[in-house]
Amino acid sequence: MFEILKKEELAPEIYLIEVKAEEVAKKALPGQFVIIRVDEVGERIPLTIVDFKSQNKSITLVFQAVGKTTKKLASLKVGDKIVDLVGPLGKPTEIKKYGKVICVAGGIGAAPIFPIARELKRAKNYVITILGARSKELLILEGNLLAVSHELHITTDDGSKGRHGLVTDALKELIKENKVDLVIAIGPAIMMKFVSEVTKPEKIKTIVSLNPIMVDGTGMCGACRVEVGEKTKFCCVDGPDFDGHLVDWNLLLSRQKVYLEEEKIALESLSEKAS
Amino acid sequence: MAEKKKEINPKKTPMPEQEPLVRIENFNEVALGYSVKNAIAEAERCLSCKKAPCVGGCPVEVDIPAFIQFVKEGDFLKAVKKIKEKNILPAICGRVCPQEDQCEKYCTLGKKYEPIAIGRLERFVADFEREKGLVEGFEVPKPNGKKVAVIGSGPSGLTVAGDLVKLGYDITIFEALHKPGGVLVYGIPEFRLPKKVVQAEIEFLQKMGVKIQTDVVVGKTVTIDELLNQEYQAVFIGIGAGLPLFMGIEGENLNGVYSANEFLTRVNLMKAYLFPEYDTPIKRGEKVAVVGGGNVALDSARTALRLGAKKVYLVYRRSEKEMPCRHEEFEHAKEEGVEFIFLTLPKRILSRGNGWVGAIECIKMILGEPDETGRRRPVPVSGSEFILDVDVVVVAIGTRANPLLPSTTPGLRLNEKGYIKINEIGRTSKKGVFAGGDIVTGSATVISAMGAGRTAARAIDEYLSK
Numbered sequence: 001m002f003e004i005l006k007k008e009e010l011a012p013e014i015y016l017i018e019v020k021a022e023e024v025a026k027k028a029l030p031g032q033f034v035i036i037r038v039d040e041v042g043e044r045i046p047l048t049i050v051d052f053k054s055q056n057k058s059i060t061l062v063f064q065a066v067g068k069t070t071k072k073l074a075s076l077k078v079g080d081k082i083v084d085l086v087g088p089l090g091k092p093t094e095i096k097k098y099g100k101v102i103c104v105a106g107g108i109g110a111a112p113i114f115p116i117a118r119e120l121k122r123a124k125n126y127v128i129t130i131l132g133a134r135s136k137e138l139l140i141l142e143g144n145l146l147a148v149s150h151e152l153h154i155t156t157d158d159g160s161k162g163r164h165g166l167v168t169d170a171l172k173e174l175i176k177e178n179k180v181d182l183v184i185a186i187g188p189a190i191m192m193k194f195v196s197e198v199t200k201p202e203k204i205k206t207i208v209s210l211n212p213i214m215v216d217g218t219g220m221c222g223a224c225r226v227e228v229g230e231k232t233k234f235c236c237v238d239g240p241d242f243d244g245h246l247v248d249w250n251l252l253l254s255r256q257k258v259y260l261e262e263e264k265i266a267l268e269s270l271s272e273k274a275s
Numbered sequence: 276m277a278e279k280k281k282e283i284n285p286k287k288t289p290m291p292e293q294e295p296l297v298r299i300e301n302f303n304e305v306a307l308g309y310s311v312k313n314a315i316a317e318a319e320r321c322l323s324c325k326k327a328p329c330v331g332g333c334p335v336e337v338d339i340p341a342f343i344q345f346v347k348e349g350d351f352l353k354a355v356k357k358i359k360e361k362n363i364l365p366a367i368c369g370r371v372c373p374q375e376d377q378c379e380k381y382c383t384l385g386k387k388y389e390p391i392a393i394g395r396l397e398r399f400v401a402d403f404e405r406e407k408g409l410v411e412g413f414e415v416p417k418p419n420g421k422k423v424a425v426i427g428s429g430p431s432g433l434t435v436a437g438d439l440v441k442l443g444y445d446i447t448i449f450e451a452l453h454k455p456g457g458v459l460v461y462g463i464p465e466f467r468l469p470k471k472v473v474q475a476e477i478e479f480l481q482k483m484g485v486k487i488q489t490d491v492v493v494g495k496t497v498t499i500d501e502l503l504n505q506e507y508q509a510v511f512i513g514i515g516a517g518l519p520l521f522m523g524i525e526g527e528n529l530n531g532v533y534s535a536n537e538f539l540t541r542v543n544l545m546k547a548y549l550f551p552e553y554d555t556p557i558k559r560g561e562k563v564a565v566v567g568g569g570n571v572a573l574d575s576a577r578t579a580l581r582l583g584a585k586k587v588y589l590v591y592r593r594s595e596k597e598m599p600c601r602h603e604e605f606e607h608a609k610e611e612g613v614e615f616i617f618l619t620l621p622k623r624i625l626s627r628g629n630g631w632v633g634a635i636e637c638i639k640m641i642l643g644e645p646d647e648t649g650r651r652r653p654v655p656v657s658g659s660e661f662i663l664d665v666d667v668v669v670v671a672i673g674t675r676a677n678p679l680l681p682s683t684t685p686g687l688r689l690n691e692k693g694y695i696k697i698n699e700i701g702r703t704s705k706k707g708v709f710a711g712g713d714i715v716t717g718s719a720t721v722i723s724a725m726g727a728g729r730t731a732a733r734a735i736d737e738y739l740s741k
Contacts, residue, residue, distance in 0.1 A: 023496050037453055043545060043555040044453075068554055084453040086490040215545070215555075218451050218492055219677050220461075221537035222519045225528050232521065232528060237679060251528055254630035258530045262556030269551040 001081040002036075005058055010140040013065045014108055015074050016050070022057035024049075024087045030115035031093030031209060031241055034059065035217040037084035038072045045069050046214045046236070048112035048186075049088060062111035062140070068266040089217045090240045093207070095119045099181035102174060103129045103149070104167050104195050106187025110141045112209060113186045118148040120184075126150050128174060132167035132187075136160035168194045180204050185244060189252050196244030206244035210235050212255055227251050285388035288317040290395050295610040299580045302465045302548055305607060306370075309399040311349075318346035320384060321391050328381035329393060334726030335434075337361045339378055339393055346396055352409060355400040359413075363437035363480065364430065364725065366405060366472045369398025371463060372722045373601050405475050412482045419443040421739050424507040426493045426680070429457020430721045431513035431712030433477065434728030435735070436485045442736055446484070447507075449491040454544060457515055459721070461544040462536070464574050466581065467604075470543070494680040499687075499708060509707045509735045512695060513728060516713035517677025521670055522566065526624030531558055531632035535567070535575045535671035542578050560667025562586040564635055566621055567671030568598040569718075573605065575669040576613045587613050588663060592620045592640050592653045616663075618642070620655060624668060635663045674718055684708075692717070701731030702738075709735055 006018035024034060033048045051060035065074035076082065093116050101120050105113040110131055121127045129149035133139045134157045146152045153170045154162025163170055167187075174180070175198070183206040185195040192208040199206045212224040217236045224235035227248035233239065291307040292298075298305050309317065321343045329339045337358050345354035358365045374380075374394035382390030404410050421444050425432045428450040436446045454460050459473045481487065491497060499510055519534030521527050538557070541547040545555035563579040565572050568591035579587045589608070591598060594617045598605060609615070618640040627633030639659035642651035676693035688696045688704035694717060695710040697703050703710050711727030713719055 023491070027496060041546075041553045043553075084490050086451065086453070086492060087495065089492065089495060215537060215540055216452060218495075219518050219679055221540050222521070222534040223537045227528060234518070237677075251630075255528070255530060257630075258558070259556045262550065266551050266554060266556065 001083060002085040003081050004076055004078055005056070007076075007078050010062065011138050013074070014062065014138070014140055015065065016060060016062045016111075017073075017076075018058045018060050019082065019085060020058050021085050021087075024085065025052045025057050025059050028052035028059060028088040029092035030095065030119050031112070032088035032090050033217070033240065034061070034085050034087030035089060035214065036061075036073075036082055036086075038069055038076070038082050040083060042072065042083065043069055044084075044215055044217070046089070046211070046217060048209065048240075049115075050111040051115055062108055064108050067263055068270045071267070071270060086217065090236060091238075093119075093184070093209075093241050095123050097124050100126045100128070100178055101182045101184065102171065102178075102180055103127060104132075104171060104183060104185040104187070104191075105129065105145070106132050106167055106185075106191040107134075107138065108140065109185075109187030109191070110139075110145060113184070114141055114144050114148065116184060116186075117145060121148050121150070128153070128178070130155065130167050130170045130174070132156065132170070132191075134158065166194070167191060168198050171195060171198050175199070175202055175204065182207065183244075184208075189249065189256060192244060193247075193249035193253075196247065196249070200245045207241050208244040208247060209240045210242055210247065210252060211240070212252060213258060225255070283320055283384070283388065284316075287389045287392040287395075288313050288320075290392070295612070298466065299577075299611050302581055304469050305466050308402055309395055314346055314351075314396060314399045315349060317392050317396055318343045321347070322383055324383050328383060329378040329391075332377040332379075332381040334377065334722050335362050335729050337378075337397075342400070343391065343393070343396060346400060351400045351403045354396075355404045358397060358400065362725070364433060364476045365397050366401035367430075367459060367468060367476055368722055368725070369394050369396075369401055370468050370472070371720075373720055375602060377722065402472075405472070410475070410479055412479070413441055415440060415483055416443040418445055421445065421509075422447070422507045423735060423739075424449060424502045424510045425513065426499075426510065427451075427457055427513040427515060427712075427714075428455035428477070428487060429459065429513060429515050429712065429724065431724040431728035431731075432457070432511065433480060434725040435511045435513065435711070435732045437480055437483070438729060438732035439735060440480070440483050440485050444736075444739075447486045447488060449493050449497075450487060450489045451492045451514075452544065453489050455487050455489060461540045462571065462574070464539065464543055464578050466577065467574065492679070494683040499680070499684045499705075503707055508739055509709065511728075511731055511735065512680065512703070512708065512710040512714060513712045513724070514677065514680055514714045516674040516718045517679075518675050519670070520673045520675055522621060522672065524621060524623050526626060526632070527670070529624055529626055529632045530630050531560065531666055532624060532668045532670065535565075535571045535669055536674070538575055538669045539571070539578065542582070548582060557582065558667055559583050560665065562588075562665045563667040563669065564588045564590055564621075564663060564665040565669045565671055566590050567673070568593065568600060569671065569673070570600045570604060572669075572671035573600050573608045573613075575671050577608055577611060579667065579669065580611055580613065584667070588616050588665070589613050590616045590619050590621060590635070590637060590663070592618065593650065594618055594642065597650045618653065620653065622660065625662070627666075632666055632668055633664070635665055635668060637661055637663055674713075676714060676717075700734040700737075701727065702734055707738070
């Protein structure tokens with residue numbers, strides 16, 4: 001059992017929790033994830049590790065309460081326990097000196113980008129971060145990202161804060177103005193796809209963190225199959241980081257929707273239980 | 276032997292079963308088990324051979340005539356104790372061992388008649404003990420102060436743990452998933468091996484002092500070197516075969532295509548058949564094709580039926596004769612309405628147009644010359660392509676070694692396929708590290724993994740007694 005030590009609502013329906021997990025906290029590196037199961041009937045879902053503090057033996061997770069599992073997770077309070085948490089899984093992001101790096105974060109992608117930006121800055125890179133969301137209320141971790149970036153650019157789809165537009169609009173301009181050595185993009189698959197399309201003709205290496213459906217997270221089931229460079233990869237053990245220019249985005253977007261109908265049924269069953 | 280010769284029933288005492296049309300509507304166990312009367316009647320068929328060739332056919336050397344003798348006498352508790360001297364998982368083995376290729380194959384009676392139903396009797400006495408609440412622990416000797424880490428809680432790991440705890444070792448099993456049991460829990464379906472049976476046999480081990488830590492991926496959460504440096508004097512690796520194989524054909528990543536591992540894990544471990552009471556979903560296909568011919572393929576096909584499929588095809592590239600599955604399971608699947616399409620190979624999986632599976636294009640095969648396994652190699656017949664309309668495909672063509680643990684364990688030698696190399700007693704190339712089961716041999720049976728566990732346990736004891 002894994003105790004929730006801290007809980008914060010970062011934005012409407014977006015939560016940050018700190019969970020006691022000593023072994024995972026000791027080993028975790030930026031880019032890795034855990035699989036959690038909220039309760040005895042729960043499903044296993046992957047969540048990227050946002051931060052890890054070995055001194056208080058905990059890890060930080062950020063999630064959006066959109067499905068049954070994340071809504072159940074959101075209903076837990078400090079002191080409550082989740083039944084299972086396993087990790088750290090996946091390969092860590094390769095941290096080294098690249099030169100000038102643009103970190104692109106969309107929505108809750110801000111959370112996993114944070115430790116990567118921090119380590120890249122420590123590794124003496126010049127870190128430019130673009131943080132985008134639909135609107136001002138949904139921007140998260142702005143202060144944290146500011147602290148670990150040399151520059152922070154904000155975009156909102158509705159123009160309520162920062163630049164009016166998408167993260168790719170800001171990216172295009174920054175690429176024009178700077179000689180960029182690496183782009184790292186984390187966010188919704190569709191955002192990562194468009195970021196990769198912007199950087200590909202410019203031949204800027206682009207790392208993305210893929211988020212397909214997973215079950216065990218150790219390579220055993222193959223639910224998380226993605227195609228990269230026309231080869232099938234298991235995201236949980238071969239990734240989650242891949243070269244964005246080689247990813248078959250349409251396949252990922254399609255496979256993320258396998259259980260759309262079932263997700264609706266699951267949500268209905270949750271609200272029935274509540275009422 | 277002066278008493279007059281009794282007429283021996285040439286046939287095994289049949290095991291009551293759920294009717295096919297009833298059982299495909301539920302996930303309850305198909306075979307219902309012997310009654311006391313059935314068990315005694317079957318035991319009385321045993322010739323109690325002095326030489327007992329059956330024992331030689333058992334990878335863990337259960338004293339079969341001795342336990343059957345107790346069944347004859349109606350002392351079922353003594354019978355199960357006799358089995359447990361050698362096999363700590365009798366309720367599981369009684370259900371899933373391929374007895375027809377092991378003990379029963381060598382049964383003297385089998386030369387003339389049907390052999391003794393050893394597996395059914397093993398299951399009966401184990402169930403009797405459990406259902407009557409009479410399970411007793413073994414006397415465990417004084418702790419010898421030596422700690423052994425067992426990685427993986429499948430059949431080989433459980434056997435190592437059981438054997439060593441009986442000798443006074445302090446055993447901790449590390450399991451990556453959230454429930455112990457390995458393939459017994461995620462792979463073999465409820466209707467063949469009820470999970471409460473597995474749980475009870477694992478609880479028995481825990482009662483004897485075995486500790487189990489779930490949610491630990493050795494190689495990620497902790498490494499073997501750390502285990503050896505911290506507190507463990509020896510490590511046993513029994514992590515199973517791991518990664519599912521795919522065919523490498525067009526369309527294999529379409530929605531609705533599952534590996535058997537994923538399909539069965541969702542249903543068995545995650546209980547997707549009880550969705551939405553349980554949160555994990557599964558696609559319930561109307562027309563399902565399962566590719567493969569082993570037990571896992573049959574388990575997948577029969578699971579698909581129980582999930583409500585109207586049609587389940589099992590597509591196998593060789594003929595019925597070459598199927599590696601248990602004959603009994605093949606018969607069960609046939610009775611339940613699985614449609615077998617032999618000598619057929621999928622060429623590509625076709626989309627319905629929206630990212631979902633719509634059909635498989637297959638090609639007919641004929642059997643050519645024998646290959647390295649001695650089975651005749653299937654060869655495609657050109658121009659024989661045909662289309663099978665399906666909405667779910669399950670690929671059950673085997674597994675390969677998972678590199679996750681070996682890649683973080685320097686000094687662990689592997690063979691060219693990535694399986695761990697061991698010597699005849701289960702030692703790996705790394706000091707203090709032993710291995711057994713599917714991660715050494717590739718996919719095999721529960722009992723062979725248990726046999727490997729037994730061998731390794733002996734070697735570990737010898738290594739730590741020096």
